[in-house]
Amino acid sequence: MRKVVHAAGAALIVLGLGGLAAEGVLLKWALWFGGLLVAHDALLAPGIVVAGTVIGRWPQSVRSGLIVAGTLLLATLPTVSALGRRADNPSILPLHYGVNVVIVLAAVALLAVADHLLTRKD
Structure with missing residues (x-):
């Protein structure tokens, strides 16, 4: 197979x-x-x-969240910086990508904090 x-x-x-x-x-x-x-x-x-x-001693959930956030920022850099946007074609990159990236980063942070709180050992 x-x-x-x-x-x-x-x-x-x-x-x-x-x-x-x-x-x-x-x-x-x-x-x-x-x-x-x-x-x-x-x-x-x-x-x-x-x-x-x-940050080797930080909790795994925090480290994972930072890796996801860094990868997200690197992957979205061309759209956030509006590479390829042209005035004569408004349909190219029509959204507010910076705001959208901040929203996704906030969700990543929220999930990392929730994972840390749910899996920590008291």
């Missing part, structure tokens, strides 16, 4: 790359994907190592 799933995944990757090549955006996609890898290796992974060192 595993070989079937791997073969299906490989076929979908080839199909996707073929579509990118047909549209003429394969190089742009490769640069974006490379940038994603650099962002992970240069920002996210070292940040988690530093956070683990600095």
